[in-house]
Amino acid sequence: MTTAPASRARHRLGVHSRRVADAGLLGRLPAPTGALAWVRDGAGLVGWGEAARFEVSGPDRFAAADRWWREFTAALEVRDEVGVPGSGPVAFVSLAFADRPGHSVLVVPEVVAGVRDGEAWVTTIGGRPGAHGGPRDTALPGVTEVRPVRRPSSVRYTDGRFPVPAYREAVRAAVARMRAGELAKVVLAHDVLAVADSPIDERFVLEGLARRYQGCWVYAVDGLVGATPELLLRRSGAVVDSRVLAGTTWPRAGVPDDDLAAALLASGKDLAEHEYAVRSLTDALRPFCAAMSVDGPSVLRLPNVSHLSSDVVGTLSGTPSLLRLGEALHPTAAVGGTPRAAAVAVIEELEGMDRGRYAGPVGWVDGNGDGELGVALRCARVEGRTARLFAGCGLVADSDPDAEVREAHAKTQPLREALEGP
Numbered sequence: 287m288t289t290a291p292a293s294r295a296r297h298r299l300g301v302h303s304r305r306v307a308d309a310g311l312l313g314r315l316p317a318p319t320g321a322l323a324w325v326r327d328g329a330g331l332v333g334w335g336e337a338a339r340f341e342v343s344g345p346d347r348f349a350a351a352d353r354w355w356r357e358f359t360a361a362l363e364v365r366d367e368v369g370v371p372g373s374g375p376v377a378f379v380s381l382a383f384a385d386r387p388g389h390s391v392l393v394v395p396e397v398v399a400g401v402r403d404g405e406a407w408v409t410t411i412g413g414r415p416g417a418h419g420g421p422r423d424t425a426l427p428g429v430t431e432v433r434p435v436r437r438p439s440s441v442r443y444t445d446g447r448f449p450v451p452a453y454r455e456a457v458r459a460a461v462a463r464m465r466a467g468e469l470a471k472v473v474l475a476h477d478v479l480a481v482a483d484s485p486i487d488e489r490f491v492l493e494g495l496a497r498r499y500q501g502c503w504v505y506a507v508d509g510l511v512g513a514t515p516e517l518l519l520r521r522s523g524a525v526v527d528s529r530v531l532a533g534t535t536w537p538r539a540g541v542p543d544d545d546l547a548a549a550l551l552a553s554g555k556d557l558a559e560h561e562y563a564v565r566s567l568t569d570a571l572r573p574f575c576a577a578m579s580v581d582g583p584s585v586l587r588l589p590n591v592s593h594l595s596s597d598v599v600g601t602l603s604g605t606p607s608l609l610r611l612g613e614a615l616h617p618t619a620a621v622g623g624t625p626r627a628a629a630v631a632v633i634e635e636l637e638g639m640d641r642g643r644y645a646g647p648v649g650w651v652d653g654n655g656d657g658e659l660g661v662a663l664r665c666a667r668v669e670g671r672t673a674r675l676f677a678g679c680g681l682v683a684d685s686d687p688d689a690e691v692r693e694a695h696a697k698t699q700p701l702r703e704a705l706e707g708p
């Protein structure tokens with residue numbers, strides 16, 4: 287299913303990026319819903335309004351999104367006074383994990399506020415060419431008021447479509463299949479439903495995540511809100527980089543963090559999980575690169591969990607767009623498994639739920655094909671008073687179902703905290 291872009295996109299739209307004073311990012315989002323964000327430690331992009339939207343599903347979703355974005359940007363009249371990745375036209379991206387049923391979306395905001403290397407700018411998209419304010423404008427276009435951020439006074443939790451007891455059984459079944467040699471690794475996830483007493487303000491969740499999960503990419507696209515520590519791929523011209531995570535431990539009473547980190551680095555099970563994930567990424571990226579290097583694993587410490595982490599950097603040999611590179615890489619064995627096709631089939635069979643955009647690529651692309659795509663982890667799909675939280679764990683032949691249930695619970699902590707507030 288492909289939805290045509292808004293009819294406005296057929297006319298020649300104006301895009302204007304200009305420098306402004308840095309006034310923060312998340313605090314500028316004007317409304318409780320419809321937030322667009324990709325922010326890490328105060329830098330990144332936020333957007334609001336909708337100049338155009340593209341929706342697609344199916345195995346062709348990356349290519350269709352890429353084609354639509356190229357056509358859309360080719361028809362724009364761009365005045366970019368900033369000239370960095372993320373200035374000029376930008377689309378926020380959130381793609382489905384699976385080929386089916388899946389629902390992927392690109393949203394082009396009317397206004398984007400960006401911060402990069404201490405430099406701030408605003409981009410307006412969709413006005414008549416040349417109609418935007420000049421450098422003396424101080425008010426942000428498209429914003430009449432920033433509505434106060436609301437917090438729910440209570441949140442309760444209830445089963446999602448794939449509750450914990452069924453998840454534990456699915457983990458057991460997957461482990462049996464791996465012991466029988468059917469596949470080497472698979473990542474199984476489950477969901478939890480949070481129900482608040484009032485409509486959830488996406489900005490409240492984003493701000494809570496940004497405060498507690500520094501070093502993570504805090505994101506919101508079309509109601510999917512989260513803070514991911516994992517970067518599928520960033521493209522800045524000819525340079526690409528990725529942060530691969532797999533292999534996890536979590537705080538336990540009486541065990542010093544340093545001991546947990548040392549045990550993680552020495553755990554054969556976690557090192558194997560990690561190695562599958564790194565290899566899936568590097569094998570898929572290598573054909574596009576003239577050079578590539580891997581640094582890791584080391585331990586990435588977050589407030590709720592610690593992960594084995596490797597950073598991959600490559601130099602592209604051609605000029606594939608970020609979306610086309612994402613198509614080759616997704617899903618890595620950090621969210622799918624090894625071999626990929628067998629793992630995806632086992633996920634579909636044993637989870638029996640639609641992951642939606644959880645564990646899919648999320649982030650932004652610009653008019654040069656640059657951008658950042660994270661792996662949509664530690665997230666919730668927010669709709670009115672409900673938020674559907676997702677968490678998954680990489681499994682290998684010697685995984686323990688009870689430990690995986692505890693690990694998945696630790697991975698929902700960021701969203702539970704952000705929904706409930708301080």
Ligand SMILES: C=C(O[C@H]1C=CC=C(C(=O)O)[C@@H]1O)C(=O)O
Pocket residue numbers: 473475516531532533534559593619620621663664676677678679680681697
């Ligand atoms: C699938 C998730 O995490 C992945 C990323 C880091 C570590 C993982 C692990 O150790 O299982 C998972 O591969 C999730 O958070 O839902």
